[in-house]
Amino acid sequence: MNTDFKKVLLLIGLSIWTVVLFAQESQVTINHQGKDFNMLKHAWNAQWITHPSASTMDYGVFNFRRTFDLKEAPKSFVVHLSADNRYKLYVNGTYVGRGPAIGDIAHWRYETHDLAPYLQAGTNTIAVEVINFGEFRHAKQQTFQTALILQGDTHNPVSIDTAKDSEWKVIKNNAYSTIPFVSDSVGGYYAAGPGDQVDGTLYPWGWKSPTYNDSQWQKPRLAMVEFAVGRGFLFGSTWYLVPRQIPFLSDTVTRFKKVAQANGINVSKNFVSGNEAITIPANAKVSILLDHEIHTIGYPILTVSQGKNTVIKTTYAEALFYKTSHEFSAHGGWKKGPRNDLEDQEIRGYYDIFKTDGGAQRSFQPQAMRTFRFVSLDITTADEPLVIEDYHNIYSVYPFEEKATFQSSDPSLNAIWDAAWLTLQNSSTDQFEDPYYEQLQYIGDTRIESLVSIFVSGDDRLMRKAIQQFDDSRMPNGLTQSRYPSYINQVIPTYSLLWIGMLHDYMSYRNDPEFIRNFLPGIKSVLGWFENKVDDTGMLANLAWWNFTDWSEGFQNGIPVGADDGHSANVSLQYALALQKAAEVFELLDETAQAQNYRKQAAAIIQATVQNCYDEDKKLIAERPEKDVFSQHTNVFAILADAVAPADQPALLAQLLSEKDLIQSSIYFKFYLTRAMQKAGAANLYTASLAPWKDMLDRGMTTFGETDVNPRSECHGWSASPCFDFIHTIAGIQSAAPGFQKVLIAPSFGDLTEVEASFPHPNGTLAVHFSKNKKGKVSGTITLPTGITGDFKWNNQFIKLKSGVNHL
Incomplete structure (x- = not known):
């Protein structure tokens, strides 16, 4: 590639940085000197940089600095930046933001910031902390190598672009090391990244300030990538840069409500309010258990002074666990007691470790989001006393606004609404996710979370992003991955069908046919995979991967009977329902022939399933042709897909609700059970189905769990469905x-x-x-x-x- 083309100046002429922040990928063209340049098609002027000698594949925290002078404080100073894995941006010692929004290598996000409010006449410093979580990174974190890129707008009075000969400096921050966690140490399947171990005696305190002496810092080298480019670039690259398309997260200070326990020291209630410090004597060992009283997420900040070589272990937990119960299942976790009764309970969970250097006003904040209601501070001092100046949380969530309202003659529903909305908020960052154990965006969860978000807030941007990301995850066989972004491939074919349901949901609630049109190839590829699995019985057979439906007793690992080794009525009817939804989508977009084809396929699948699996005596559809196992789930899908005539659906619904020997729906699948209630004309039964949510509140939970009995996760977005159903159903x-x-x-x-x-x-x-x-x-x-x-x-x-x- 010629030098002139490599040096094309991009990202010019932005007068309002939010234009880029919320730009669609097709709307990132800017004008410079009379020529249009597209940020997705042309090479950036800035280049990716990294540390000159440290490993860029392993765990490490890297500090980058760029100092420059300004004659006067500017009115605008727009920069665009990204990093692998994550960055935190500071200007003159003030925190500005973190990112990038989670994506994959082919859709790597960059963010746009106007730094003018933080700049001053004279000397200024841009400081960026970049972390690579390494081998034990979050499952959602894709990566190529540790690197940073920053591109300034050409209207800026000074160029601070990262490039080969730029004035940026870098060090590896040797204060940091990693604490890996596995499922056995956390109490359930875990994929949410490592803890931090920080040695304050090695930390370069003050490195974000313009007055810091960085003369011993090193000059960065270019990262292993030819050009910094966008998705539409003519030649190859590594990270394909696309603009962040959701707003930045909302950061709010929240404080713990009480000291639940204190061993070895007396702690005043004024400490949790931030009005009184704690002094811990030299050569002491103390433990302080703090209760936030409601479930929360964010980035807690611990500020201490003195106490050189003190070791502070900070453990985070959504709930406490019985001391005598150390056995756990993959989904139930360790046994939990009443959330507000601490007797015979203890904290277990992931943790960070901070070793102090004895300086004044030293602050520790985790590199990644933490989730908790309870936090314990286990402190061992050395030869001098430690002063804990403050400890509070920065609550960091997607900025949903609660615009919907609901009131009724039953005040208890207000508590369910509030807890359900908090469940959704605490499951929403720059993607929908389970905040404690996995922090992964699953299709099954996300479909419900998306409906809750647009019904309560009217904001569909996180839903749009999720729909696009699941389409990005599609594999050569045509299926989506079950959760995405992720560097660990997991495939749940039934979730690919629910992705089609998500598109139908979006079509129902948003007048945006051109957005939906982008996903017609994806719908065809998903349904094509299932079509090839139909055998001479007319049903699906010999299904691969993990055909999850619900965490119900009677479904091993959540898989309907017959889904793996036979003919599953459950999955066959899910397929028929997806065909029907797809037909409506294609018909809206004038693809009538394809719509008719899908309706024809759906009718054939339904006919074969009823013929093979309907039990005349029980008046139910069995899980498989042997007619030996029955569930609520399969008969719910029979109602939703009209496998049973509309006139017969009320009787079927009444039967699947009354017969307790059927495999029962969990709190997740009750969302679909409610859809069947509505369709069969029995939606008045919905309020009576809220017992599991009321029971969770009675146990002291402040958000709703993954399951309603001893949930592994105390906050799982799919259980926020009452916020949708109070509006949609009641x-x-x-x-x-x-x-x-x-x-x-x-x-x-x-x-x-x-x-x-x-x-x-x-x-x-x-x-x-x-x-x-x-x-x-x-x-x-x-x-x-x-x-x-x-x-x-x-x-x-x-x-x-x-x-x-x-x-x-």
């Missing part, structure tokens, strides 16, 4: 046309007498207020946004609704 606010351009209001009171809700429809606020008297008559108002019409349904009768206020 208040009855539903989409009746693609893009939510028409609504159906079909409330289901159950045992409630009054329901009031508001909802962030794309056209504006949609609000309902209903009262039901003892005779079952309903009165109230429905307010629809401008341009939206629909129907009100009650007792199988319909009333037309107009935009504005409708009185019932």
